[in-house]
Amino acid sequence: MSAGSSNSSLKTLLRLIGSLRPYPLQTLLALATFALAGVIVVVLGQGVRRLLDVGLHGTLASLNMATLALILLVFVYGLTGLARAYLSGFITERITADLREQLMTNLLAHGLGFFEEQGSGLLWSRVMSDVGMIASMLAALVSAARSVVILLGGTWAMWATSASLTLAVLGLAVVMVGSVLWMSRSIRGLSDQLQDLLSRSNTFALETLDGIGVVKAFGQEQNSARRFTALAEGVFKKADRRNFAHGVTVGVSIWMIFGSAVLLAWIAGREMILGQLSGGRASAFLFYAVVVAMSGAALSDLWAQLQKGVGSAQRLYALIDQTPAIRSPSRPRRLSSPDRGEVRYDGVTFHYPMRPDIAALDNFSWTFSPGATTAIVGPSGAGKSTLLQLLLRLYDPTAGSILVDGIDLKSLDLDQLRSRISLVPQDPTLFDATLRENIRFGRADASDREVIAAAEAANVLPFVETLPQGLSTAVGPRGTQLSGGQRQRIAIARAILRDPRILLLDEATNALDAGSEALIQESLSAFSPGRTTLVIAHKLATVRSAHSIIVLDRGRLVSQGTHAELLAEEGLYAKFAALQLH
Numbered sequence: 007m008s009a010g011s012s013n014s015s016l017k018t019l020l021r022l023i024g025s026l027r028p029y030p031l032q033t034l035l036a037l038a039t040f041a042l043a044g045v046i047v048v049v050l051g052q053g054v055r056r057l058l059d060v061g062l063h064g065t066l067a068s069l070n071m072a073t074l075a076l077i078l079l080v081f082v083y084g085l086t087g088l089a090r091a092y093l094s095g096f097i098t099e100r101i102t103a104d105l106r107e108q109l110m111t112n113l114l115a116h117g118l119g120f121f122e123e124q125g126s127g128l129l130w131s132r133v134m135s136d137v138g139m140i141a142s143m144l145a146a147l148v149s150a151a152r153s154v155v156i157l158l159g160g161t162w163a164m165w166a167t168s169a170s171l172t173l174a175v176l177g178l179a180v181v182m183v184g185s186v187l188w189m190s191r192s193i194r195g196l197s198d199q200l201q202d203l204l205s206r207s208n209t210f211a212l213e214t215l216d217g218i219g220v221v222k223a224f225g226q227e228q229n230s231a232r233r234f235t236a237l238a239e240g241v242f243k244k245a246d247r248r249n250f251a252h253g254v255t256v257g258v259s260i261w262m263i264f265g266s267a268v269l270l271a272w273i274a275g276r277e278m279i280l281g282q283l284s285g286g287r288a289s290a291f292l293f294y295a296v297v298v299a300m301s302g303a304a305l306s307d308l309w310a311q312l313q314k315g316v317g318s319a320q321r322l323y324a325l326i327d328q329t330p331a332i333r334s335p336s337r338p339r340r341l342s343s344p345d346r347g348e349v350r351y352d353g354v355t356f357h358y359p360m361r362p363d364i365a366a367l368d369n370f371s372w373t374f375s376p377g378a379t380t381a382i383v384g385p386s387g388a389g390k391s392t393l394l395q396l397l398l399r400l401y402d403p404t405a406g407s408i409l410v411d412g413i414d415l416k417s418l419d420l421d422q423l424r425s426r427i428s429l430v431p432q433d434p435t436l437f438d439a440t441l442r443e444n445i446r447f448g449r450a451d452a453s454d455r456e457v458i459a460a461a462e463a464a465n466v467l468p469f470v471e472t473l474p475q476g477l478s479t480a481v482g483p484r485g486t487q488l489s490g491g492q493r494q495r496i497a498i499a500r501a502i503l504r505d506p507r508i509l510l511l512d513e514a515t516n517a518l519d520a521g522s523e524a525l526i527q528e529s530l531s532a533f534s535p536g537r538t539t540l541v542i543a544h545k546l547a548t549v550r551s552a553h554s555i556i557v558l559d560r561g562r563l564v565s566q567g568t569h570a571e572l573l574a575e576e577g578l579y580a581k582f583a584a585l586q587l588h
C-alpha cells in the first residue's frame with residue numbers, strides 16, 4: 007500500500023468515525039464501558055486469586071466476603087457486556103443508516119447520464135453490499151476497542167502475577183499470531199474470489215426473475231436454469247476450497263492452543279512444586295491468559311476487516327462527494343409569474359454520455375410558440391424523445407442552449423422549471439402503490455376532487471369503476487397489474503393534475519384503442535389551450551390537429567409547416583402520411 011493511499015485510508019476511517027459526532031452520548035458511554043470492562047477483568051483475576059488462596063488457607067467468613075465481592079463484580083461486568091452489545095449495535099446501525107440516507111438523497115439529485123454511466127439497476131445493490139461491508143467493519147472496530155483495553159489490562163496483570171509465565175505466553179503468542187496471519191492470508195484470497203462469484207450468480211438470478219415473462223415467452227427456463235446451476239456450482243467449488251483451508255487453520259490452531267496450554271501447565275506446576283507460585287496466583291494467571299487470548303483472537307481478524315471496510319467506505323464517499331453535474335445555479339433566475347411557456351432550442355447538439363460518437367440531436371433550432379400545440383414526427387430513433395428529455399434538463403446539451411421564456415435552462419431553478427412541465431413518457435412508469443397515489447405522484451397536495459377530475463379527463467374512470475376498490479386499488483410493482491393502455495391513462499391523469507404551463511406528450515395514446523384515444527384526445531384538446539404542447543405522435547389524426555408540425559430525422563430538423571404544406575413538399579412527411587392513410 008503506498009503512502010498516499012494509506013494516508014487516504016486513514017482519512018476515510020477518521021471520516022467514518024467522525025460521523026459519530028451527532029451521537030456523543032452513546033459514543034462516550036461505549037468508550038466508558040470498554041475502559042470499565044478492562045479494569046474489571048484485572049480486578050476479577052485478583053478476586054479469583056483471593057478466593058482460592060482464602061479458600062485454601064482462610065476462614066469461612068472471609069471466603070463468603072470474597073465470594074460476595076466477586077458476585078458483585080461479575081454483575082457489573084455483565085452490565086458492561088450488555089452496554090457493549092447494545093451500544094456497538096447502535097453505533098453500527100446508526101452510521102450505516104446515515105450512510106444509506108445520505109446516499110439515496112445524493113443519488114436522487116443526479117441527472118440521467120450519471121445513472122447510465124454507473125449502470126443504474128445494479129448501482130443500489132453494489133452500494134448496499136458496500137454498506138454491509140462497512141457495517142461489519144464498524145462492529146469489528148468497536149469490539150476491537152474493547153479487546154485492546156482488555157488485552158493491555160490483562161497482560162499487565164499477567165506480568166504482575168508471574169513474569170516468567172508471561173514471557174512464555176508472549177513467546178507462544180508471537181508464534182501463534184504469526185502462523186494464523188500466514189494461513190488467513192490464503193483464506194482471504196479465496197474469500198474475495200468467492201464474493202465475486204456469489205455476486206455474479208446473484209445478479210444473474212435477479213435479472214432472470216425480473217425478466218421472467220421474457221424468459222418464458224422465449225422458452226428459456228431450462229437454459230437459464232442451466233446457466234444458473236453452472237454459476238452456483240462455481241460458488242460451491244470455491245466455497246469448498248475455502249472451507250478446507252479454514253479447516254486446516256482451525257486444526258492447526260487447536261494443536262497450538264492446547265500444546266501451549268500443556269506447556270504452560272508444566273511451567274506453572276514446576277513453579278508451584280518449587281514453591282515459587284501459590285495456587286491462587288496460578289489460577290488468576292490462567293484466568294488472565296484465557297481473557298487475553300480471547301481478546302487477541304477477536305483482534306486477529308481486524309486488519310482484514312479494516313481493509314475491506316475502508317475500501318467500501320472510500321467508494322461510497324466518492325459517490326456521496328460527487329456533485330451532480332445537473333443542478334440549480336447558486337443564484338437562479340426565476341420565471342416570471344404567470345410564465346408564458348415559450349420554448350426555444352438554439353443550435354442544440356446532444357450526444358448521450360454513453361454514446362459520445364453519435365449525435366442524438368444535431369444543431370437543432372426551433373421556437374415553440376407559447377400556448378400552441380406542435381406535433382413532432384419522424385422515424386424511430388430520430389431524436390424525438392431526446393428533445394423532450396433535454397427540456398426537462400434530464401441531460402444538458404453538448405452544444406447550444408434551450409430557453410424557456412428567454413431564460414437559459416441552466417440559469418433557472420431546476421425545481422421551478424420542472425414544476426411548470428408535465429411529461430407523459432413513451433413508456434410510463436407507475437410505482438407500487440394505489441391508483442390514487444400514482445395519479446397524485448407529481449402533486450402530493452392535490453385534493454381528492456382534483457384527482458378525480460384529472461382521472462376523468464384522462465378517461466381513467468371507466469376502468470376504475472369495474473375495480474372493487476376503485477382508485478384505492480394497488481397496481482403492483484411497476485404497475486404490472488394494469489394493461490399498457492391503463493398505465494398510459496394513469497400517466498396522463500398524473501400529468502394533467504400538475505396543471506403545467508408546458509405539456510410534453512411522448513406517444514401518450516399509442517397503446518389505446520381508437521375509442522378511448524378519441525375520448526382522451528378530446529380532453530387533451532380541452533386541456534391544452536394556453537399551454538405550450540409538444541406532442542410526439544405517429545397517428546395522423548393527432549398530428550393534423552396541431553398548430554404546426556416539425557419533422558425530425560437523425561437528430562436534424564428536416565422540415566416544418568402545416569399538414570398541407572408538408573404534404574405538398576413530398577418529403578419524409580408525405581411518405582409518413584401516405585402510410586397512415588390506408
Ligand SMILES: Nc1ncnc2c1ncn2[C@@H]1O[C@H](COP(=O)(O)OP(=O)(O)OP(=O)(O)O)[C@@H](O)[C@H]1O
Nearest residue numbers: 122358360361366385386387388389390391392393
Ligand atoms: N440513454 C441513451 N443512451 C444512449 N443512446 C440513447 C439513449 N436513449 C436514446 N439513445 C439513442 O439516441 C437516438 C435518439 O433516440 P430517441 O429516443 O430520442 O428516439 P425517438 O425519436 O424518440 O425514437 P422512437 O420513435 O423509437 O421513440 C437513438 O439513436 C437512440 O439509440
Ligand SMILES: [Mg+2]
Nearest residue numbers: 390391392432
Ligand atoms: Mg421516443
